[in-house]
Amino acid sequence: QEITETKFGKGMLNLVAKDSSWSVKFAPRIQFRAMSQWDHDGDSYGKPEQNFLIRRARLKFDGFAYSPKLKYKIELGLSNRDISGANQFTGNAPRYILDAVIMWNFYENFELWAGQTKLPGNVERVVSSANLQLIDRSLLNSRFNIDRDLGIQIRHHANLSESFIIREKFALSQGEGRNIVSGNLGGHQYTGRIEVLPFGEFEGGGDYVQSDLKREKTPKLMLAATYDYNDDAVKTRSNLGSYMFTSTGLYKTDITTIFVDAMFKYDGLSIMAEYANRDADAPIAVEENGLPAMDAEGNPTGDVVLTGNAFNFQAGYLFKNNYEVAGRFTNLSFDPITGSDNSEQYTLGASKYIVGHKLKVQTDINYTSRGGEPDNIEFRIGFDLHF
Amino acid sequence: QEITETKFGKGMLNLVAKDSSWSVKFAPRIQFRAMSQWDHDGDSYGKPEQNFLIRRARLKFDGFAYSPKLKYKIELGLSNRDISGANQFTGNAPRYILDAVIMWNFYENFELWAGQTKLPGNVERVVSSANLQLIDRSLLNSRFNIDRDLGIQIRHHANLSESFIIREKFALSQGEGRNIVSGNLGGHQYTGRIEVLPFGEFEGGGDYVQSDLKREKTPKLMLAATYDYNDDAVKTRSNLGSYMFTSTGLYKTDITTIFVDAMFKYDGLSIMAEYANRDADAPIAVEENGLPAMDAEGNPTGDVVLTGNAFNFQAGYLFKNNYEVAGRFTNLSFDPITGSDNSEQYTLGASKYIVGHKLKVQTDINYTSRGGEPDNIEFRIGFDLHF
Amino acid sequence: QEITETKFGKGMLNLVAKDSSWSVKFAPRIQFRAMSQWDHDGDSYGKPEQNFLIRRARLKFDGFAYSPKLKYKIELGLSNRDISGANQFTGNAPRYILDAVIMWNFYENFELWAGQTKLPGNVERVVSSANLQLIDRSLLNSRFNIDRDLGIQIRHHANLSESFIIREKFALSQGEGRNIVSGNLGGHQYTGRIEVLPFGEFEGGGDYVQSDLKREKTPKLMLAATYDYNDDAVKTRSNLGSYMFTSTGLYKTDITTIFVDAMFKYDGLSIMAEYANRDADAPIAVEENGLPAMDAEGNPTGDVVLTGNAFNFQAGYLFKNNYEVAGRFTNLSFDPITGSDNSEQYTLGASKYIVGHKLKVQTDINYTSRGGEPDNIEFRIGFDLHF
Structure with a gap:
């Protein structure tokens, strides 16, 4: 057995070459949880469904290669939830790669990204x-996010004053999500995002970490907006969701997704607010002759772009002993043509950060309504182990 | 190229943090083999079927995290035999994760396990x-074992006298096997095991290693019994086997599995004996109205819980030159309602342990009968490479 | 963060045990590319199809175990293109393992290989x-190569004079390709290859690396020929291609594949030439009664072994600044019974080797004709990152 200087939570490998020609941080992580759900049948809540799940299990490599100006990230999914989603467009193979991207700081504050990674x-x-800071992301995210894709991104940031920072991110993507091997269908996807940090950088990249584990000494805020245009999109949620087949191929329509969001942190308090909106040129999938889209057997598919909007607000407070309480409210309002029920969800959670996000135990309870009626109550408890 | 103190067979990475905040042993391993099988057609043995197979290929991470009291194990399958078994309950994704479990020594001799791992x-x-010590496990194991599952375990051990050790293990599991993402079907599975070691601990955890590679100086024995109750089980072999579908869903019945087993080692001699029994409340899958279970087309499924019992005995002797000869006898007796033939198997094997189990060459020959008639003869040869 | 002596491109781990009992080089790599293709419709080229692709993403472990005479290699595919190809013969599981092989130098210049790896x-x-040296391999390779298989190989080399080297390679394989778990179908596959290097070894194993990155000071040449016989083959391209099903099982015929190839390098110039030929005993799949092979519905399968021959020639010149230009010409001539069109392809490519093949940017343009008519033009650009 050999001794390593690396502490827990800093990677299983955390190396930099003596000649500064490369570095790597390699880390596995797992998320396990137990869940109980009580469904409401219109009259009352029934008996709970209980289950255990390895929600995520991943291997991540990141660092730089050749020069500190050329960074890379490779993240692999291992759990069945991570890798499911095989279909003919992924070569009927599981979707093992989450990220495989290089990030090249080619000029001053500009970076060029190429590969597969999250869109801005x-x-x-x-x-x-x-x-x-809660066991999983919100319903806004699950219905409206634009996830990962294959393509390139240009990123830039500037200090407009000593503390006023602005960041611009632009992505050109294939537009059908991650791990596609069958080439582009429809047109490309174009994403622009602008972020404003009027009070300076968050400690330790905290604008993209939930919970104020750094206990910011002065208030920190990120205000941001994303505009995403998916030209001739073929899936019901832009680059996510199901493919909209017709009897002769795929239905294509232009889909626009907009996000406005904010992250605020100060002295253990963290607040995140998000608004999302999706619109489509012609949301209902139709055949070339304008009749409803049909499958090979001639039955209507009923495919429609999931248009509508959503609001999510969450806040947490981290106590001195690294316990946190957090609450979340999410509201989803779909356009009537989608046939999807509006939904609201209230979440109350608690976390014990034993070693920050690297080793933590979390629990939360969720009350969800659909179409104004009670839908279900869910209780979850789980842990994260992250090297 | 850098120098490592780690010897062959002790992991590719074998690290402990300077601040004792974590450790890891990371090791890949592969098993390759060639097999020839002669099937008996009732009159004579036919021409051999020959094949090559990567039987197992795995990556394993284990060690402790944050504190030596919090151990973890992550084992991943790589070979097609390891990862097959995708179905709708695994997200139609391969079953890549074997183990993903944390083991927390929360109090004295008690451990709490949470995640996915082998049941006791x-x-x-x-x-x-x-x-x-033979090329693969016995038929008893392949028909009766309860494998891995998702859930929690409590483990305890006590020294009743200087050398008399008792261990108790209890598991609460989902009850449908590993890598399930669709939640619990039927009820939970409850497993209890008690182990008695009257002559003290085996060297190097040898109670769970075949072959007496440590050449125990005094006789060592483990006697153990497992009782497993799978409430409302939906698969033909408790948490393994095939799902028992009906025209309206899944057939559910309570399945009980019992094991009584022993491991003995002394001076190069190793003996393992096992008895297994499976019973079910109502083994034949039926519709809600009591008629035989039917598939969607209205054909009877014929699904029945594989009830019966089995006996397995094996012994090996390790010579001074690290060659071992081992023999095995296995008898399977199924209940008549299962429609499965009883079976017997005789195995004779030889192993050369070049570096213990880490680098070895093994061969064996198997004679199998079914329903009292010769069934097949199989010859196998292969190697293990384990870092 | 710890310091490693390993330079970029020499692996993420590059270790040798202090007691010389093992070594490992562990390296991930990714290939990302963007492609545009203009298809010719008989009159003119249409609008381009554009797509992004993670073409390959892999993890490789190699080194020696126990003794420098026992080498191993394990290579795993991660990208959807790498792992696709699941079918009933692979356990309906993705084909994650590329190589899992040990190479034992058991006597003088002889090596025994066992496991799964590329055939000679x-x-x-x-x-x-x-x-x-171009973005991907030629059409000759994609239609005629014999890829990887499970089995054993014997390899030998000899110096006939100070610089005249001869190598002989023989493989006995299962004959249906990699990652098969269902055992052997049809007969085995036998491969023999002989290589002659009249002017001595290439620098750094350059006979199996494209581009003369070592700028050979004297001309180096490898001349080689492979003869491959697949007894009772069941797939259309020997151990690759699709299975030839009949109404009662699989069609079997003996397939012979021959390669003659050469690699030449001198002072930045690299030339590779290849000839391939495939023949089959009875190439058209038929039922036992001699009628055309039919599927379960009674429709003719049309399966036929892809017999014919092909020629590929490519050359590149590496400039002092590590830019290279390379060109390739490929001609495919199929036997008329295959019903496949003959094809020609011209490729012109450029590479910038930033850190040899470990970090490079490549681009090429391909003109392809089929049956004497223009078929498509493809433009590709991509990078390799290889630790």
């Missing part, structure tokens, strides 16, 4: 699933 | 496939 | 996809 969408999505 | 079933199953 | 086929195939 809503802040909640871009926060790593390892750094959440 | 028969000793042969819990012995790692890397530590077998 | 055409040079272009055996060159790692990490070491190509």
Whole structure:
């Protein structure tokens, strides 16, 4: 057995080459949880469904290669939840790669990214699933986020004054999500995001980490907006959701997704607010002749772009003993043509950060309503182990 | 190229943090083999079927995190045999994770386990496939074992006298096996195991390693019994086997599995004996109206819980030159309602342990009968490479 | 963060045990590319199809175990292109393992290989996809190569004079490709290859690396020929291609594949030439009664072994600044019974080797004709990152 200087939570490998020609941080992580859910049948809550789940299990490599100006990130999913989603467009193979991207600081404050990684969408999505203050992300995120894609990004940041920072991010993507091997369908996806930090940088990249584990000494704020245009999109949630097949191929329509979000932290208090909106040129999938889209058997598919908007607000307070309480309210309002029920969710959670986000135990309870009626109550408890 | 103090067989990484905040042993391993099988057609043995197979290929991480009291194990399967078994309950994704579990020594001799790992079933199953003295496990194991599952375990051990050790293990599990993402079906699974070591601990955890590579100076014995109750089980072999579908969902019945087993080692001699029994409340899958279970097309499924019992006995002797000869006898007796033939198998094997179980060459020959008639003869040869 | 002596491109781990009992080089690599293709519709080229792709993403472990005479290699695929190809013969699981092989130098210049790895086929195939001078391999390779298989190999080399080297390689394989778990179908596959290096070894194993990155000071040449016989083959391209099903099982015929190839390097110039030929005993799949093979519904499968021959020639010149220009011409001539169009392809490419093949940017343009008519033009640009 050999001795390593690396502390717990800093990677299993955390190396930099003597000649500064490369570095790596390699870390596995797992998330395990137990869940109990009581469904409401219109009259009352029934008996609970209980289950255990390895929600995420991942291997991550990041660092720089050749020069500190050329960074890379490779993240692999291991759990069945991470890798599911195989279909003909992924070569009927599991979706093992989450990120495989290089980030090249080619000029001053400019970076060029190439590969597969998260698009510059809503802040909640871009926060790593390892750094959440509740057991999982919100319903806003699950219905509206624009996830990962293949393509290139240009990123820039500037200090407009000593503390006023502005960041611009632009992505050109294939537009059908991650791990696609069948080439581009429809058109490309274009994403722009602008972020304003009027009071300076967050400690330790805290604008993209939930919970104020750094206990910011002065208030820190990020205000941001994303505009995403998916030209001739073929899936119901832009680059996510299901493919909209017709009897002759795929239905294509232009889908626009907008996010406005904010992250605020001060002295243990953390607040995140998000608004999302999705619109489509012609949301209902139709055949070339304008009749409803049909499958090969001639039955209507009923496919429709999930248009509508959503609001999510969450706040947490971290006590001195590294216990945190956090609450969340999420509201989803879909356009009537989608046939989807509006939904609200209230979440109350507690976390014990034993070693920050690297070793933590979390629990939360969720009350969800659909179409104004009680839908279910869910209780969750789990842990994160992250090297 | 850098120098490592770690010797072959002690992991590719074998690190402990200077501040004792974590440790890891990381090791890949592969098992390759060639097999020839002669099937008996009732009159004589036919021409051999020959094949090559990567039977297992794995990556394993284990050690402790944050404190030596919090251990972890992550084991990943790589070979097609390791990861097959995708179905709708695994997210139609391969079953990549074998173990993902934390083991917390929360109080004195008590440990709490949480995650996915092997249940405390028969000793042969819990012995790692890397530590077998014949090329693969017995038929008892393949038909009766209770494998891995998702859930929690409580483990305790006590020294009743200087050398008399008793261990108790209890597991609460989901009850449908590993890598399930669709939640719990039917009820939970409850497993209890008690182990008695009247002559003290085996050298180097040898109670769960086949072959007496440590050449025990005094006789060592483990006697153990497992009782497993799978409430409302939905699979034909408790948490293994196939799902028992009906025209309206899944057939559920309570399944009980019992193991009684022993491991003995002394001066190069190793003996393992196992008895297994499976019973079910109502083994034949039926519709709610009591008629035989039918599939969607209205054909009877014929699903029945594989009830019956089995006996397995094996012994090996390790010569001074690290060659070992081992023999095995296995008898399977199924209940008549299962429609499964009883079976017997005789195995004779030889191993050369070049570096213990880490680098070895093994061969064996198996004679199998079914329903009292010759069934097949199989010859196997292969190697293990384990860092 | 700890300091490592290993330089970029020499692995993330590059260790040798102090007691010389093992070594490992562990390296991940990724290949990302963007492609535009203009298809010709008979009259003119249409609008381009554009797409982004993670073409390859891999983890490789190699080194020696127990003794420098026992080498090993384990290579794992991560990208969806790497792991696709699941079917009933692979356990319906993705084909994650590329190589899992041990190489034992059991006597003088002899090596015994056992496991899964590349067969000693055409040079272009055996060159790692990490070491190509154009963005991807030729059409000759994609239609005629014999890829990887499970089995054993014997390899030998001899110096006939100070500089005249001869190498002989023989493989006995299962004959249906990699990652098979269902055992052998049809007969085995037998491969023999002989290589002659009249002017001595290439620098740094350059006979199996494209581009003359070592700028050979004297001309170096490898001339080689492979003869491959797949007894009772069941797939259309020997151990690759699709299975030839009949109404009662699989169609079997003996397939012979021959390669003659050469690699030449001198002072920045690199030339590779290959000829391939495939023949089959009875190439058209038929039922036992001699009628055309039919699927379960009674429709003819049309399966036929892809017999014919091909020629590939490519050359590159590496400038002092590590830019290279390379060109390739490939001609495919299929036997008329295959119903496949003959094809020609012209490729012109440029590479910038930033850190040899470990970090490079490549681009090429391809003009392809089929049956004498223009088929498509493809433009590709991409990078390799290889630790």
